[in-house]
Amino acid sequence: MKSLLKDAREQKGFKTRELAQLANIDQALISKFESGTRKPTKDQIIKLSQLLEIDYETLMTAWLKEKILYEISDEEFALKALLLAEQEIQKNKKAIDSVILSSNQIILDEIEKLKNQFQSFNHFQLRQISKTLELEFIFQNIHSNGNSLTLEETKSVINDGITISGKSMQEHLEAINFQETAVYIKDLSQKKTAFNEKELLLIHSLIYKGIEFENSGKYKNDPLILREMNLLFNWYESHKNNLHPIILASEIYLKILDINPFEKGSLQIANIVINWILLQNNYIYVLTQTDKNNTEYSTALDEYKIKNDKSAFINYILKIEKENLINVIQSNTK
CATH class of the missing domain: 1.10.260.40 (lambda repressor-like DNA-binding domains)
Structure with a gap:
């Protein structure tokens, strides 16, 4: 230390x-x-x-x-005492996870009902909804990285191949790269490909394709980062079948931000991974508002960073997922 x-x-x-x-x-x-x-x-x-x-x-x-x-x-x-202590800590950890799950059970049940209602839409509606949410996902991710393209300009770039006057080539490439990334994680989700290091590094390289950045698809040159990421993948493997998918995805988001494994793009990777897991489990995009004006997001993160209390952030993600489902259902049942 x-x-x-x-x-x-x-x-x-x-x-x-x-x-x-x-x-x-x-x-x-x-x-x-x-x-x-x-x-x-x-x-x-x-x-x-x-x-x-x-x-x-x-x-x-x-x-x-x-x-x-x-x-x-x-x-x-x-050593014997440490082994017994580890067993007791694991037991207490499971009890805490159980409390988090039970305290959120009402909103989880509400989300499940909304998800079933959403999935009852016809194929054409689901496809249109997916395209709309995908566009918003792309826009919010490039916006959080300082990209000045508006939502409509982003749509024109990725759907129509239009070049926007006054915007840099890098800004155009960022939009195109994120569109390809969105398609890729949707494919991973449909194939039920589990969160893993190979795909994570490939996704990071997709974000920076054609953009001059020598460390795309690579962690920071720090042995501690490699160790922390190995621990993260081990944690995922041991929890993917016993944590609710939204809680699992929320915790991985926080862990990626904690580790900050890349020179650039760790926030975008966290946003991608949380949605990779959600889409894989038939939920819709959680679009986290990461700009400084979103006090709810900032407060939830501060609660975690300062008090090591993840419940506020999990509640925030649950709220966003529920609101997104309600908005999608209401806009498609008028």
Whole structure:
């Protein structure tokens, strides 16, 4: 943990004195944290994580590891105790997941009824709805990346092959690439292809096809990222059959944002993956409003980042899915 703190501080260009002032922590303590002679409190970890832009989960994991080692590393039965503790934590985790599911059961049941109503539409209606939602999905993803194409301009680019005056070639390519990506994840969903690393990296390369970016289809050059992504895929495999698909997709979205595995495009990848899982389970697109003006989205993310409470974000995704289904059904039953 000490190297995590020191490296992050130096990368941010802070002197220990400056960081101490920002964090409201004594400068001598900051130095001791970095030398390993003192351990921060949990509140101090939260502050340092935010100020130094260190992934909260990564820093907390390092903090807990050192706390455990300090307490029991020299004990004869440490490994047996750790095994029993792991079993108890897993048991408690399942209980928490069960509480999340039961607390959301009413809205999940409502979503299920709406989904069945939506699927009762004829083939032509479903195709038109899919095209409309796909366009909005493409637009929101390129918009979150700073693309200035309007919704109508995006539609003209991807449907009619029109070049929009005053817009850059890259902006056109981003729209085209996301349209191809949307088609690709729809195909993956129809084939019931599970979330996996090979397809994830291919999707990332699709986003940047023809755009000058040497790291497309590649994680950041960081061994920790590779380890975290392996843990993510293992987590998915162990939870894909016992978590509700919307809750599963929401948690993976958060985990991808936590890991931030790519130099560019991690937010877009999170948006793609959540919808890949939803479409695969016959739900419709969740279009997360990620711009700074959406306080509901920002508040839900802050609850997760600061308090490590994922329930607010899961509730947000459930609300968006329900609202999207209602809007689609109402607009097609008039």
